[in-house]
Amino acid sequence: MQAKQPVFLREMWQCLGEHSAELERVPRGGYPALPSVFDTSALVRDSVAAASLSAALLADHVEPRADATARTITLDAARITTQVTSASHFLLNGESPDVWAEFSGFWRTSDGWVRTHANYPHHRARLLEALELDGAADRPSFEQRLADLPAHEIERRAAENGAVAVAVRNLHEWDAHPQAVAAGTEPLIRMSSRGAAPRREWRGGRANAPLTGIRVLDLTRVIAGPTATQTLALLGADVLRIDSPRLPEISWQHLDTGAAKRSALLDLAVAADRCTFEDLLAGADVVVTGYRPGALERFGLDCLSGGIAGDGSSCGRVVARLGAWGSIGPWANRRGFDSIVQAASGIGWAQTTDGTRPGVLPAQALDYSAGFLMAAGIISALRQQTEEGGSWLLEISLARIARALMQTSGRERPGRDSGDLQPTTRDYPGPAGVITGARPAVQFQDGPEDWPAPARPWGQDQARWID
Numbered sequence: 001m002q003a004k005q006p007v008f009l010r011e012m013w014q015c016l017g018e019h020s021a022e023l024e025r026v027p028r029g030g031y032p033a034l035p036s037v038f039d040t041s042a043l044v045r046d047s048v049a050a051a052s053l054s055a056a057l058l059a060d061h062v063e064p065r066a067d068a069t070a071r072t073i074t075l076d077a078a079r080i081t082t083q084v085t086s087a088s089h090f091l092l093n094g095e096s097p098d099v100w101a102e103f104s105g106f107w108r109t110s111d112g113w114v115r116t117h118a119n120y121p122h123h124r125a126r127l128l129e130a131l132e133l134d135g136a137a138d139r140p141s142f143e144q145r146l147a148d149l150p151a152h153e154i155e156r157r158a159a160e161n162g163a164v165a166v167a168v169r170n171l172h173e174w175d176a177h178p179q180a181v182a183a184g185t186e187p188l189i190r191m192s193s194r195g196a197a198p199r200r201e202w203r204g205g206r207a208n209a210p211l212t213g214i215r216v217l218d219l220t221r222v223i224a225g226p227t228a229t230q231t232l233a234l235l236g237a238d239v240l241r242i243d244s245p246r247l248p249e250i251s252w253q254h255l256d257t258g259a260a261k262r263s264a265l266l267d268l269a270v271a272a273d274r275c276t277f278e279d280l281l282a283g284a285d286v287v288v289t290g291y292r293p294g295a296l297e298r299f300g301l302d303c304l305s306g307g308i309a310g311d312g313s314s315c316g317r318v319v320a321r322l323g324a325w326g327s328i329g330p331w332a333n334r335r336g337f338d339s340i341v342q343a344a345s346g347i348g349w350a351q352t353t354d355g356t357r358p359g360v361l362p363a364q365a366l367d368y369s370a371g372f373l374m375a376a377g378i379i380s381a382l383r384q385q386t387e388e389g390g391s392w393l394l395e396i397s398l399a400r401i402a403r404a405l406m407q408t409s410g411r412e413r414p415g416r417d418s419g420d421l422q423p424t425t426r427d428y429p430g431p432a433g434v435i436t437g438a439r440p441a442v443q444f445q446d447g448p449e450d451w452p453a454p455a456r457p458w459g460q461d462q463a464r465w466i467d
Contacts, residue, residue, distance in 0.1 A: 008046035008188075008404065012373055015189045016054070016380045025053060030075020032084060033421050034362045037350050039408035043401070044365050047372035048080050048441045049073065054376040055235055056444035058383050059207040063446075071207070071445040078421040083438040084368040089425050090256050091436035097252035103127060103142055106168065106343070106358050109151040113168040113358055115343035116158075119250060123164050123335075130154075130161035164335050168358050171346030171406060180345070182329025183399040189377050190327075190395040197316030200285075200385035207446040209236025214382065215283055215465050217242065218261065220290035221249060222337060223364055224398065225322050226257035227371025229288050232378065233260035234440050234448055237286070238466045242266050242277065249458045255432055258455035259440075264463035276463050283465050286378055290322045318381045318392045320374055326397040338367040341398040350409065365405070366398045372442070373401075430454030 013023060026049050031041040052073040059071055082089060087099050103118040118124040128137055131145050131154070146154060151167035158165035174180045205212035211232055218229040218241035226241075233239040239261040243249060246267065254263065266273040281287065321327075324336025342348050342360060351359030374396050381392040428435045432455060439450055 008043050009049055011188055011404070012046060012050045012376070013053075015187045015191065016050070016377055017191060017384070018054075018057075018380060022053060022057065025056065025070060025072055027073070027075055030077050030080065032077050032081035032363075034081065034084070034365065036361055037409060038347070038361075038405050040361055040363070040365050040405065042408070043369050043405050044084055044363070044372075045075060045077075045080060047369040047376070049075055050376040051231055051372040051379070052442045052444050054379040054383075055210065055442060055447060058210045058235075058379050059444060059447060061383055061386065062202060062205040062210040063207040065207075065446070071447075073445070074443040076424070076441070076443060079424045079439055079443070080441040081421050082424045083441040084363045084365065086256055086438040087364075089423050089436065089438060090252060091434075092252055092255065093433045094436075102139055104339075106348075107143060107146040109146055109149055109154060109167075112151040113343075113348075114146060114151045114154045114165050115168055115340055115348065115358070117164040117337050117340055120247070122247065126161050126163035127158060127165060130157040130163045130165075159334055162335070164337065164340055166336075166340050166344040168343045168348050169346050170349045171409070174344060174346040177344075179325055179329040179331040179399065180403070182332075183326040183397060183403055186326055186328070186395075186397065186400050188396070188400060188404060189373055190393075191377055191381060192393050194319075194391040194393050197385075197389045197391050199387065199389040200316065200382065202386060205236060208448050209452070211235040211237035211379070211382075214238070214285045216240070216286040216288065217280055217284040218288055220288055220322065222253065222290070223257060223367035224338070224370040224374070225288055225290035226254075227368055228320070228322070228374035228378065230257050230259055230261060231372065231375035231440075231442055232286070234442060234451060235379070236448075236452070238262075240264060240280065240461070240463070240465065242280070242463065243459060244268070245459070251458055254458040255435055255455040256437060258458075259428070259437070259451035260453045261455070262461040263456060263458050264461045265459040266463055273463075280463060280465065284317065286318045286320065286382070288320045288322070288374070288378070316385065316389065316391055318378055318385070318394070320378050320394040321396075322370060322374060323395070323397045325399045327395050331399075336398065338364040338398060341366055341402050345399065345402045346406065347402060350406075366401045370396050370398055370401050375442075426450075428454035430456065431460070432457045 031045045034040045056071040101119045155167045214237040216237045216239040229239050241263045245265045266277050268274050325331040348358035377394045424439045
């Protein structure tokens, strides 16, 4: 009999409403090389396992094997490690990117530390404004300004100005925070039915592309959401990412998580673009959004609250919402990223290497785990629609993923399958140039071995579905 599955996978699978017996398909091993003071390797491995198993179940539904056996999954430690550390391996025409901007990182304050995220130009501008600094401020003046202020004052100013900065807390401080308490009441991923709708009639697909015929409207950026939608694209879905031309994307970051997807620009404040967006929305089977609650609803897009059409009727859609802090609590509407959640939740101090400066996990593990788990939930919801129909809402937060990880403090098992893992990258020539990137971590029997197409440049595609 197979060894008992790690607690992450059991809980993830239960949240998806799937049968525990299917976990027998999950092989032992496959733990990535991510040593830390938490069981980070298990968290990442189990999220990949959930996505792989969900995909295998769908492949069985779309194209049963000739001998009627259930498809198995593969957990390749090298592939998993490489994909969740892809920024370290990414090259464009042989050149590596600058991952962190000048004003992103840990900074000393008058009474502790803060972590800032200013990779995007608009976040940089808002942060400088919150600190009452000129837009042309240099690093020494920025550093000195932070050193003159208390950490929680910087955090407050940033939140009020739409910037991204948090005080670096320890585990006990975060446990007592109202947002941590709120996040603790939520499941790892929430799946809920949002009204009756006819059962989904599958429009095609084979085992190596079981999501063929599924249209995915991708309203996400950075890592977690794009990882989820890239996984759906791997499985054959038509994934169209829509961004505002007013919020430029970091080009290498888009390419790193953009394999097999298309990308277009629409300004929802422009009537013609808004009309185009609504047409796309009407034709979407899945909508994945990583924007803060209310950010899209202010355009009247109430259907993104849970698969319900604008007139209140059910539309048979799967809506997946990703947030930093959770759907409830005082920080529910705040901006955040993996690095920010790590710092606020106590992970940073737990990962310190010298006791004087906060540290980080060996990968953006919250982002990637959330992304793979979100993909698993979407695939599961689509399959359940073939049996019972309905509209579905999925919700997941980085803070809830962080809470699950922090509960494994002291259970580190570094290098369980690590050995001397070699990066599993390859060159992908395409319209953006030659991308050296990670191969997909999600694998199952008869499934795709690699991305079906290379990443395309940001915003260069037409805003329409493939016929």
